[in-house]
Amino acid sequence: MSVLVFSSLLFAASVAxxxxxxxxxxxxxxxxxxxxxxxxxxxxxxxxxxxxVSVIATSSGAAIAYVREGLSNIRVGMFLEVATTLGAVMGAxxxxxxxxxxxxxxxxxxxxxxxxxxxxxxxDHLVPIQPGTLANKLELTGxxxxxxxxxxxxxxxxxxxFGLMFGAGTLSGLLGIGSGAVKVLAMDQVMRLPxxxxxxxxxxxxxxxxxxxxxxxxSRGYIDPTIALSVMLGxxxxxxxxxxxxxxxxxxxxxxxxxxxVVVLGVEMIYSGITGxx
Amino acid sequence: xxxxxxxxxxxxxxxxxxxxxxxxxxxxxxxGLLYLRQPHASIxxxxxxxxxxxxxxxxxxxxxxxVHLDPKSVIQLGLVLxxxxxIARVVFCVIGFARQRDRLYVLxxxxxxxxxxxxxxxxxx
Numbered sequence: 474m475s476v477l478v479f480s481s482l483l484f485a486a487s488v489a490x491x492x493x494x495x496x497x498x499x500x501x502x503x504x505x506x507x508x509x510x511x512x513x514x515x516x517x518x519x520x521x522x523x524x525x526v527s528v529i530a531t532s533s534g535a536a537i538a539y540v541r542e543g544l545s546n547i548r549v550g551m552f553l554e555v556a557t558t559l560g561a562v563m564g565a566x567x568x569x570x571x572x573x574x575x576x577x578x579x580x581x582x583x584x585x586x587x588x589x590x591x592x593x594x595x596x597d598h599l600v601p602i603q604p605g606t607l608a609n610k611l612e613l614t615g616x617x618x619x620x621x622x623x624x625x626x627x628x629x630x631x632x633x634x635f636g637l638m639f640g641a642g643t644l645s646g647l648l649g650i651g652s653g654a655v656k657v658l659a660m661d662q663v664m665r666l667p668x669x670x671x672x673x674x675x676x677x678x679x680x681x682x683x684x685x686x687x688x689x690x691x692s693r694g695y696i697d698p699t700i701a702l703s704v705m706l707g708x709x710x711x712x713x714x715x716x717x718x719x720x721x722x723x724x725x726x727x728x729x730x731x732x733x734x735v736v737v738l739g740v741e742m743i744y745s746g747i748t749g750x751x
Numbered sequence: 752x753x754x755x756x757x758x759x760x761x762x763x764x765x766x767x768x769x770x771x772x773x774x775x776x777x778x779x780x781x782x783g784l785l786y787l788r789q790p791h792a793s794i795x796x797x798x799x800x801x802x803x804x805x806x807x808x809x810x811x812x813x814x815x816x817x818v819h820l821d822p823k824s825v826i827q828l829g830l831v832l833x834x835x836x837x838i839a840r841v842v843f844c845v846i847g848f849a850r851q852r853d854r855l856y857v858l859x860x861x862x863x864x865x866x867x868x869x870x871x872x873x874x875x876x
Contacts, residue, residue, distance in 0.1 A: 516800040533768040540765035558866040680837040688870035694802030698826035
């Protein structure tokens with residue numbers, strides 16, 4: 474196969490991944506690594522390198538839309554980025570120590586979790602601001618507009634959320650993904666921030682988290698320019714397109730189909746890891 | 752000087768992100784076009800990992816190649832710009848929090864910046 478054909482196929486597959494990822498809210502990055510490793514037979518280290526680069530592009534590219542909504546919380550994001558970036562550095566170190574088989578197995582488990590968590594019903598939490606709490610001292614509070622007018626909110630269980638964010642960062646650095654599902658879990662379920670605030674702040678954090686392992690990936694040669702270019706441009710085009718058609722399409726049906734694809738990829742990754750094919 | 756609000760801070764950050772991603776994409780597309788002009792052999796090498804030389808793994812190596820319009824180096828330069836974009840975002844936040852006189856968050860964002868620079872410093876060897 475010539476480089477041009479290979480790059481074109483990679484680009485097309487990445488557009489599809491970015492489009493479906495944005496439309497369903499699962500994120501395109503999560504299917505890139507299995508796609509490259511299983512379908513294109515690319516070494517998993519090149520796959521996670523290309524995926525990490527595409528994650529930075531989509532997170533940064535989507536930020537402008539989220540910022541206009543005014544829902545992301547810049548202080549909550551920055552505070553938790555201390556945990557995610559430290560985790561990402563550790564994850565990038567682990568990626569060199571752990572064998573490809575284990576990376577494939579862990580990846581499979583994360584895929585299964587992402588598919589399940591996309592169907593969790595969103596109960597909006599609203600923790601009132603109380604003076605003297607840790608969240609208040611750390612300024613982890615904010616306001617957002619709901620149907621009932623402007624509401625003030627605060628975070629809860631800050632140390633637990635911070636710890637889970639370290640784990641999210643480690644997964645990001647180990648697997649080359651944004652690990653948005655774990656970030657949302659930490660903010661929405663643990664810290665009980667409003668759901669919309671959690672998802673938009675998570676997107677904002679993904680780029681910085683990924684950048685923390687990207688330098689280490691680059692120095693190790695995980696980022697191959699030809700693979701990363703096709704994947705990055707493809708996912709970027711797909712996700713920008715996806716956020717535009719989001720409102721028109723029937724998302725729930727699509728979400729179910731994509732979740733099934735993610736589950737199949739997850740099982741395949743675990744199987745390939747155990748049998749040593751990856 | 753008037754203190755900027757959080758929303759103004761976020762808007763300036765988002766504008767910077769868009770600029771960074773656009774610049775990175777344009778540089779790497781340019782590299783891709785240069786790459787396609789060259790004759791190529793068929794590829795099998797992606798199935799096996801090979802870290803490659805310092806030319807594509809260090810910032811100085813990438814810069815050297817990109818100046819001479821080596822296609823892969825130009826692509827890689829675009830990708831380095833992309834990696835630098837979130838780092839620039841954190842620098843923006845440090846400055847923004849300083850203008851808001853929020854010392855706690857100047858400290859918090861400086862810690863994040865240090866971790867990012869530590870990671871990037873691997874590329875400077």
